[in-house]
Amino acid sequence: MSTAPWLTIMLIVPAVGSLLVALLPRRSALLAKQLALAVSLVVLVLAVLATAAYDPDKAGFQFGQKHEWIKQFGVSYSVGADGISLVLMLLAALLVPVVVLASWDEADNVNRSVPAFFALLLALETGMIGVFAATDVFLFYVFFEAMLIPMYFLIGSYGPVEEKAQRSYAAVKFLLYSLFGGLLMLAAVIGLYVLSSQQFDTGGTFDFATLRQHLVITPDTQKLLFLGFFIAFAIKAPLFPFHTWLPDAGAQSPTGGAVLLVGVLDKVGTFGLIRYCIPLFPDASEYFAPMVLALAVIGIFYGALLAIGQRDMKRLVAYTSLAHFGFIALGTFAFTSQAGTGAVLYMVNHGLSTGLLFVVVGFLVSRQGSRDVGAYGGMAQVTPMLAGVFLIAGLSSLALPGTNSFVSEFLVLVGTFTEYRALAIVATCGIVLAAIYILFLYQRTMTGPVKDEKLRLVKDLSVRERVVVAPMVALIIGLGVYPKPLLDIITPAVTSTFEDIGKSDPAPTAPVAATQSGGHS
């Protein structure tokens, strides 16, 4: 079972699906939707099967496949999964069917081609899986950039109809930021290649495993290359000074787009940090760690504060993500396996919680047509189910114990605490702010008297929408109570990553402790 080329299949299925959907005539909208849903479900099944086939105790990449692609540049089609990438692939595979369902009518609403919309979604899925699966730096870069294009069109073409200018502004901003970062990364990628071709007799290579194990880079070069990668990932994630595209893109995306954007796409940034930056450039990582940590903490507060001030719900959610990414970065650069594990888990959890938040906000907005917080009030009376889901998502977002985020946030903070006591304490204060923005949002929109008579006409969640939110709610609560399966997968990978660079935890039993503490809360 585990020898099956899971990853390749998982790449081919959505790619082919995307092509098929794209070729459908514009009339057959329903068929497109069904086909897209079917394809995304197949991918989900595949992802689950792959996860089942994954052996967490084996070191290195599994399901690996390697074929020569561009011999001249030492590029190969090389995929593989370790614990970190597997959970993220799983997240992507999970979110896509959710998004397909959630955006069932989205494209119709903006009077655009429906097949194209779903084709873009599936193309995006291909890119997302590819970027996590790639074990060739070049291939990673290719997916990293290729992923932008469908997202760009999703924002530009399927964003809010009436805000044409802002929409295309957001799309362009998104694309250019990412592209710019990507190009810097390209320089670093080429730099890696050139170094490898100078060091290896067999010529240059992009193979991640080879580079990681055999490439010797002087600290100064490391710093440069690290910056190349780091800026790309920091933009992608986004970390504090590079974040300005996110609120725009988040607000102007269609709901499905926003979910995938914040839920998965941005994870590529943090994933890249832990996958590429740290193992490839350990010295530079260490050198820059204080800076990154500082940025992370700033991000936590900055995101939270701005979120509090937002009146646009989607922007608000986007800003909360900024804060969350601060936590993830914090965990990643604390260099303890506990914090690292927490960060990776946080990536998944954030995908779920913020994804759900976006979905719910999207539902609300699609009903009322306004993203303004002030336009709502007392919705809990009108749409109790929606309000309930909203509350769960919000609580997960502020990492209330019992929800999934709590486990990861806790791990991150504990892990950080062992290394950087002060930072951990400061970051903890960020949680308070998180509580403020989420509860404010909930309070203003859901509780209190119904603000406008028109709001009374708003319908509660439909069956389709319930189907959308149900698995997410289940996962939020389920993972909050029992995160062990994921942690089992993540921890060995993170530990080995940090061990590779000579970072072992102060407390050797930390992974076990983390698992237990997660399990008990």
Add this chain to the structure above:
Amino acid sequence: MLDSYVPILVLLAIAMLFAVGSVVVSTLVGPKRFNRAKVDIYECGIEPEPVPAGPHRFPVKYYITAMLFIVFDIEIIFLFPWAVAFDSLAVFGLGAMVSFMATIFVAYAYMWRRGGLEWD
């Protein structure tokens, strides 16, 4: 080498002296009786007009002729040295020059057929 040009310069000097001298002498010895009609340009019995300025001053044919001349003059530039060195260039030179002339001839045929040589 340049000595062989000295006689030419001498002849040139003599000719120039003669020409310039004649013009000067003629202006000195000739009568000068002003009459407005004299300094007008020539017209056949009607009031002369200043030369009309504008793009249609010359028929375009003249330009075409000038361009054609340039083309053929260049051909001749190459023909002369070739002809002088003909014996040592032998058959290679013949082949090269025949192809060269054939090329020019193609252009020439085109020009003829397209009416480049017509004066209407």
Add this chain to the structure above:
Amino acid sequence: MSAVSTVVAQGVTQKITPPSIEYSALSPMLILFGVALAGVLVDAFAPPKARRLIQPLLAGAGFIGAFVAVVLLHARRQILAAGAVAIDGPTLFMQGTILVFAALAVLLVAERSLDSSGGALVASAAVVPGSKGSTAQRTSPEVQTEAYPLMVFSVTGMLLFVASNNLLVMFVALEILSLPLYLLAGLARRRRLLSQEAAMKYFLLGAFSSAFFLYGVAFAYGYASSVELGRVADAVGTVGKNDTYLYLSLALIGVGLFFKIGAAPFHSWTPDVYQGSPTPITAFMAAGTKVAAFGALLRVFYVAFGGMRWDWRPVIWAVAILTMVVGAVLALTQRDIKRMLAYSAVAHAGFLLVGMAGSNSDGLRGAMFYLVTYGFTTMAAFAVVSLVRTGDGEASDLSQWQGVGRTSPVLAGIFAFLLLALAGIPLTSGFTGKFAVFQAAIDGDATPLVIVALVCSAIAAFFYVRVIVVMFFSEPLADGPVVVTRPTLTFATVGIGALMTLLLGVIPQPLLDLANTAATSGFVR
């Protein structure tokens, strides 16, 4: 004086020995030359109707024939025709490239269903714009068949340009390739004034730059007492020569060649000429001339001035940076799509120079590969531009393109793809090409240059993306342009270009191998 008399004395005794010429190795050029002459004869003797049919076929057959000849020659590495011409890997590679682009350009020029009657070229260029005859010409079914022989002549010059091993031959080739282009630039059926203006600017600036080139050749002769590239190279570094001549020669030849590739600060003709020329010709120029000029540039700098690499590298750096920045930044301000593509061509020239700055065989390979990728993409892009039309000709203003993505999604999608390729997004040929040159540059210790190049790519991406925004994210205009859907030939070009853009992005290996084979053997000397 004494030197002269010895010459005379020698001349008296010396018998001229005819050089031996390997005609087979020159066959691509000879074939094209013959085809061009045949084309002229056809134009002279065939009736107009037959000309319309014969000329494109003849030109196309010529290009294909010459391409076959190039393929047959693939193993040749030699210097022939008394040192005038070098047949080697880079030569043949570039010749093949040029021929492919030329064949595609023939398709574009031969397209006759774009305008209501003829193709994109005016039937009679001499008619004064605005006059009655000129208005008539816009719709007359007459076509300009002289364009084909002119193109073939131009391509002949291009082939010779990349093959010339002698600066004088290079100069002659430069003129052979340029002169027909000057004329072709002025042949647009619509917007005659713009077209004529483009022709004049192209001509004046082109002649200006070739004068510089020539002056450089003269100094090379003064320095090395020969203009053969190999002998110039031999002379470089020997003592007792006047180095001033050498540096002057390098600078002046550089100016001439930089002009041809459209590198800043000698780029100013590019936007005007690209905009004013008939679009098929623009496509031809953008692809073909660039290859030819780069071929010559590489040959001169690698072979003749290879020994003074450390002297010209900084120059290449400076020019590359300036070119990229100028191209990218000025493109941002453009409202006209053809102009924008022109500035993008400038920027791409800068990227190519980045590859050259590595000054190694990787750079050669990268540049050659890049030229192929860029050529296909840009030709297809111009072809698409020629398809979107209003009643007044091409809708080249960006504002007219609003919502084209909605009304004709396939074409706009292809165009978007091409633009993304120009921007260098992965899975397009633009990316692999950029990768190839940047890799060479980093390998050749030009990392800062690559960083600048990347920043410029990012800036450049902005204006490509802007077009996509206009096409896809705006509502169609009520009186917007129409996308012509009948023209098979143009579609074929677009299709081939887009397909190659995709293929070279996904499986570049075969072409890279080819470029590698060509580049590793290097320039013969």
Add this chain to the structure above:
Amino acid sequence: MNPANYLILAGLLFTIGATGVLVRRNAIVVFMSIELMLNSVNLTLVTFSRIHGTLEGQIMAFFVMVVAAAEVVVGLAIILAIFRTRRSASVDDVNLLKY
């Protein structure tokens, strides 16, 4: 007679030509300036030919003359076409193409 003097003369002519191209506005004058540049190159070539005692320079001058003539033909055709349209040969009047 120092041959270098001819080089200096040629350089001056070339500079005058180049300046003319850049400064003058009449297309024909610009064009003539370019021809001046080409001819100064001829002078340079012939001078070098004499300095080196080889014939190549003179042969090159032939080629240059031919090319210059071909340029004249093409250039005049283009300039004439514009001249007939606009009734002006000023480069400044030809300004539809910008930015």
Add this chain to the structure above:
Amino acid sequence: MTGTSTLLLAANVGDPDTSVLTDDPFWLILLKAVVVFGFLLVMTLFSIVFERKVVAKMQQRIGPNRHGPRGWLQSLADGVKLMLKEDIVPALADKPIFILAPIISAVPAFVAFACIPFGPEVSIFGERTLLQLADLPVGVLYLLAAASIGVYGLILSGWSSGSTYPLLGSLRSAAQIISYEVAMGLAFVAVFIYAGTLSTAGIVQSQHDWWYVALLPSFVLYVIAMVGETNRTPFDLPEAEGELVGGFHTEYSSIKFAFFFLAEYINMVTVSAIATTLFLGGWQPPPIPGLSGLDHGWFPLIWFVAKLLAFIFFFIWLRGTLPRLRYDQFMAFGWKVLIPVGLVWVCAVATFRAYQQHVTDRTPWLIGFGVVVGILLIIAIIDPGAAKAAREQEEAERERAESAPSLENIPWPPPSGGPARAMAGLDKGNTTVIPAGAGPRQES
């Protein structure tokens, strides 16, 4: 075609030894120059009277008979008279150029004669020298160059007059001279092939055994071209009185007018001298066995002058006999007959010469190629009827096209879609062909 080619063309086997010329003392150079100058002036004065007398005889009139013995000083008297006339410069003229033009047209006419060999080596006051002012290795090129400069005089005179007739006249003459110069150059090529040199003295020497008049087509070509070059009847179109009043010299008076005349007659003498040198063996006696002793000393001068006078008589004879051509006929003759014939003849001569010299090796194939190409070219050229028919057909087609494009005739909107659909531009997927910008849309 000027002096830059000196070195290249210097190296030739056929060049005569010119050392006797280059070591001439300056007094001898001056003497010879003055003699040449005087010779030309005298020839001019003589030719004018001679022409008038001969034409008069041909027309059965008396001709000039007042001044000097039997009227032979008539032209001198005319010259003096013109010198004393008022010198008028039109108000609209460009004065400096107007004055310069006649000088420019006359001086090169004198200078061209420097390269004409009058005779072989002689002794003048004990100094051995050639009867020739200068012998350049590129003599013929020098002749062509010097003769061509005269055109500037004509052009500038017409241009600077500020008047229509002179302008047209000067244009005509310029077009005429450059047109026939091509044929003239082609005619020389055959001579060079056989002589192997560009030096005039060398060419004369090479005609020791036989004159190049045997290259008959070239000779004929040259004779025709030289008449065209000198603007003489029947090719005197620049001065066509009926159309252009006086041609380029309409506005000229006094000595400046005389200079144009002077230039014309000196040119006549010069081209005749060239013809003599290149085709009639120059100072060589006719290749008749008995005359072979007369090719040294001062005798050859007689041969030379005799041949020259024969040409001058020929010019006058033409004037007395032939009417003037129409301009288009004249140009067509030059471009459509002389040039192709010249080219083909050059090919033929070259092929023949190559055949003569290299018949041993595998050259016949190439020679045959040359002949075939030549024949093909003749066929290609001699088909004026077809050309004309084709052009007329095209013309007709163009006219049809020009009459067509009114708004009504253009399928706009296209027949397939409705106007509204097409106008809206929403008619995607249709096969619209955009018509021209119908209506008064401004171009560009």
